[in-house]
Amino acid sequence: MSERRTRDAHAQYPHDAPRASWRRIWDYGRPHWKALLVGGLLSFLGGMTGILQPLVAKVVIEALGAGESLVRPLLVLTAAVIGGALISAAGAFVLERTGQSVVLAVRRQLVSRLLRLRVAEVDRLKPGDLVSRLTADTTLLRTVATSGISDAVTSSVLLVAGIVLMAVMDPVLFGVTAVVVVVAAITMVAVLPRIGRATEASQAALGEMGSQLERVFGAFRTIKASSAETVEARRLDASARRAWTKGVAQAGWSAVAGVTAWLSTNVAFLVVLGFGGARVASGALEVSSLIAFLLLLFYLMEPISTLVSAATDLQSGLAAVRRIDEVGALEGEDTDASEPHRAAGAETLDGHADAGVTTPAGKVAGTRHNGVHRTPVPGARQPARVSFADVVFRYADGLPLVHHGVTFEAAGAGLTALVGPSGAGKTTVFSLLERFYDATGGSVSVDGVDVRDWPLAGLRGAIGYVEQDAPVLDGTLRDNLVLAAPDATDTDVEEVVGRARLSELVGRLPDGIDSAVGHRGTTLSGGERQRVAIARALLRRPRLLLLDEATSQLDAANEAALKEVMLDAARDTNVMVVAHRLSTVTSADRIVVLDAGVVRAVGTHEQLVASDDLYRDLAASQLLTAS
Ligand SMILES: Nc1ncnc2c1ncn2[C@@H]1O[C@H](COP(=O)(O)OP(=O)(O)OP(=O)(O)O)[C@@H](O)[C@H]1O
Numbered sequence: 001m002s003e004r005r006t007r008d009a010h011a012q013y014p015h016d017a018p019r020a021s022w023r024r025i026w027d028y029g030r031p032h033w034k035a036l037l038v039g040g041l042l043s044f045l046g047g048m049t050g051i052l053q054p055l056v057a058k059v060v061i062e063a064l065g066a067g068e069s070l071v072r073p074l075l076v077l078t079a080a081v082i083g084g085a086l087i088s089a090a091g092a093f094v095l096e097r098t099g100q101s102v103v104l105a106v107r108r109q110l111v112s113r114l115l116r117l118r119v120a121e122v123d124r125l126k127p128g129d130l131v132s133r134l135t136a137d138t139t140l141l142r143t144v145a146t147s148g149i150s151d152a153v154t155s156s157v158l159l160v161a162g163i164v165l166m167a168v169m170d171p172v173l174f175g176v177t178a179v180v181v182v183v184a185a186i187t188m189v190a191v192l193p194r195i196g197r198a199t200e201a202s203q204a205a206l207g208e209m210g211s212q213l214e215r216v217f218g219a220f221r222t223i224k225a226s227s228a229e230t231v232e233a234r235r236l237d238a239s240a241r242r243a244w245t246k247g248v249a250q251a252g253w254s255a256v257a258g259v260t261a262w263l264s265t266n267v268a269f270l271v272v273l274g275f276g277g278a279r280v281a282s283g284a285l286e287v288s289s290l291i292a293f294l295l296l297l298f299y300l301m302e303p304i305s306t307l308v309s310a311a312t313d314l315q316s317g318l319a320a321v322r323r324i325d326e327v328g329a330l331e332g333e334d335t336d337a338s339e340p341h342r343a344a345g346a347e348t349l350d351g352h353a354d355a356g357v358t359t360p361a362g363k364v365a366g367t368r369h370n371g372v373h374r375t376p377v378p379g380a381r382q383p384a385r386v387s388f389a390d391v392v393f394r395y396a397d398g399l400p401l402v403h404h405g406v407t408f409e410a411a412g413a414g415l416t417a418l419v420g421p422s423g424a425g426k427t428t429v430f431s432l433l434e435r436f437y438d439a440t441g442g443s444v445s446v447d448g449v450d451v452r453d454w455p456l457a458g459l460r461g462a463i464g465y466v467e468q469d470a471p472v473l474d475g476t477l478r479d480n481l482v483l484a485a486p487d488a489t490d491t492d493v494e495e496v497v498g499r500a501r502l503s504e505l506v507g508r509l510p511d512g513i514d515s516a517v518g519h520r521g522t523t524l525s526g527g528e529r530q531r532v533a534i535a536r537a538l539l540r541r542p543r544l545l546l547l548d549e550a551t552s553q554l555d556a557a558n559e560a561a562l563k564e565v566m567l568d569a570a571r572d573t574n575v576m577v578v579a580h581r582l583s584t585v586t587s588a589d590r591i592v593v594l595d596a597g598v599v600r601a602v603g604t605h606e607q608l609v610a611s612d613d614l615y616r617d618l619a620a621s622q623l624l625t626a627s
Pocket residue numbers: 123395396399402420421422423424425426427428429
C-alpha cells in the first residue's frame with residue numbers, strides 16, 4: 001500500500017530523472033572542497049590524536065615497568081587529549097558551516113528552478129510536496145554533503161591506519177579481529193540500501209502531508225463551512241502515520257546497522273581479550289602489547305561507528321538527492337523569462353506598429369532584438385496584434401482536445417470579447433497567449449510572430465493579465481500593485497488607484513496603500529481583489545490587456561466604472577475580455593463566440609444578435625437585446 005503511494009508520488013515526475021549516486025552527493029560538496037578539506041583534515045587530526053593514545057599508553061606502561069619517570073609521557077598524553085578535542089571541535093564547526101552553505105546553494109538553485117517551471121508542470125504537481133522538497137529534503141543534505149563525506153573519508157583512513165597498526169603489532173590477534181569485522185561488513189552491505197529506501201519513503205510521506213496541508217489551508221473556509229474538519233484531520237493523520245511508519249522503519253534499519261557495528265567491535269574486543277590472554281599466559285605475547293592492542297581496538301570503535309552513521313546519513317542523502325533531482329528534471333521555461341521587467345518593458349514599449357519590424361527572436365527582418373534595450377519612447381506604445389490560426393490544443397496527452405482549430409484576429413487597439421458557454425475554451429485562449437501552454441497545432445501569434453518565437457520576457461512584458469479569480473498575494477496593497485511594474489512611480493500608482501476605483505479603499509485602510517492585505521488578500525472583498533488585479537495589470541502599461549471575468553464580482557456602479565476604464569484603455573491598447581455577463585461586452589468592437597473549442601461567429605453585438613443563434617440565446621437569457 002505505502003509502496004504504491006511512493007510510486008504514485010514519483011509517477012508525477014519524469015522517469016528520466018537522474019538516479020542519484022554517490023558522485024551526485026559529491027557534486028553538491030565539490031564547490032566547497034577547500035572548506036571540506038580543511039574541516040576533514042582537522043577532524044582527521046583530531047581522530048589521529050585519539051589513535052596515538054594507545055601507543056603513548058604503551059610507553060607509559062613500559063616506563064612504569066622500568067621504574068622510569070611518568071611525567072613526560074603523561075604530559076604528552078594530556079596534550080594529545082586536549083589538543084585532539086580542540087582540533088576535532090574546530091573541524092566539526094568548519095564542516096557544519098560548510099553544510100549550511102551547501103543547503104543554501106541547493107535551496108537557491110531549487111527556488112530559481114521552481115519559479116521557472118512551466119505552468120503545465122506546476123498544474124499537475126502538488127505544491128505541498130514541492131515545498132517539502134525545498135525544505136525537508138535540502139535539510140537532509142546538510143550533514144550528508146559535508147560531514148557525511150568527510151566522516152566517511154576520515155573514518156576510513158583512520159580505520160585503515162588502525163588495521164595496519166594492528167597487523168604490525170600482532171598478526172595473529174589481527175586475524176581473529178578481521179574475521180569478526182568481515183561478518184559485520186557483510187551485514188552492513190545488506191542493511192544500508194534499506195535505510196536509503198526507508199528514508200525516501202519517509203520523505204515522500206512528509207511531502208504528501210505537506211500537500212494535504214496545502215489542500216486544507218487553500219480552502220480553509222470551505223472546510224469549516226462543510227464541517228469537514230474531522231474528515232480532513234483523519235486524512236492528515238493517515239499521512240502523518242505513513243511518515244511515522246517509514247520513519248520507524250528507517251530508525252529500525254539504522255539501529256540494526258548501529259548494533260552490528262557495536263557488536264562487531266565488542267565481540268572482537270572479547271575474542272582478543274580471551275585469545276590474547278591465553279597467549280600472554282603462554283608467554284607468546286607481552287602484556288603491554290596486549291593492552292596496546294586492546295586499546296587500539298577500543299579507539300577504533302569511534303571511527304567504526306562514525307563510518308556506520310556516515311554511511312547511514314549518505315543513504316538518507318541519496319534519497320534526498322533523488323527527490324531534489326526529480327524537480328531538476330521537470331520542464332522549465334526559457335531562461336530569458338527571468339529578465340527584469342524593465343528590460344522586457346523597454347523592448348515592448350518601443351512600439352512595433354509595423355509588421356515585420358518586430359523581432360522577438362530575431363526571426364523577422366527589421367529592428368533586431370540584439371540585447372540593446374532602447375529607451376521607451378513616450379507615446380510610441382502600439383497596441384498588440386493578436387492572431388489565432390487554426391489552433392488545436394489539448395492540455396496533456398490523453399486528454400480531449402480543448403481547441404479544435406480556433407481562428408480569429410484581434411488586431412490593434414479596441415475591445416475584443418470572448419464569449420461562449422462554460423468550458424468552451426475561452427480562458428485557454430489567454431493561457432496560450434501568455435505561453436503558459438503551447439498550442440498542439442496551428443499558430444498563436446502576436447504582432448505577426450508566433451508566440452513561441454518571442455523571448456518570453458518580451459512577450460509577457462507586453463501583456464497585462466487579470467486571472468479569473470484575481471489572485472492577490474500576501475503583502476501590502478502597494479506590493480500587489482507594483483508586482484508587474486516594480487519601477488512604477490508613486491504618481492503612476494496613485495493614478496492607477498484612481499482609475500481602478502480603489503481610492504476609497506486606500507483612504508479607509510489604516511496604513512493606506514501600505515496596509516497588509518493578508519494571505520491571498522483575505523482582508524479584501526472579492527470585488528476589491530478584482531479591482532486590485534485590474535490596477536496591477538494597468539500599471540504595467542500593457543500593449544495587450546487580458547481580462548478574464550475581471551468584473552464578475554463588482555457591483556453595478558463599480559462594474560460600470562471599470563467598463564469605462566476598459567473602454568478608455570482600449571483606445572490605445574488591445575483589450576481582450578472573457579465575460580459571461582454580456583452587459584460587459586455589448587460595446588465591444590468585436591465579439592468572438594467560442595463553442596466547444598471552435599469559433600462559431602465573430603461580429604459586433606448587433607450583428608451577432610441578428611446572425612448567431614447561440615449568441616442570441618446567450619443575450620436573451622440575460623434580457624439583453626441589440627441596441
Ligand atoms: N489545466 C488544465 N488541465 C486540463 N484540463 C483543463 C485545464 N484547464 C482547463 N481545462 C479544461 O479545458 C476546457 C476549457 O477550459 P477553459 O477554462 O478554457 O474554458 P472557459 O471557456 O474559460 O470556461 P469558463 O467560462 O467556465 O471559465 C474545460 O473542459 C476544462 O475542463
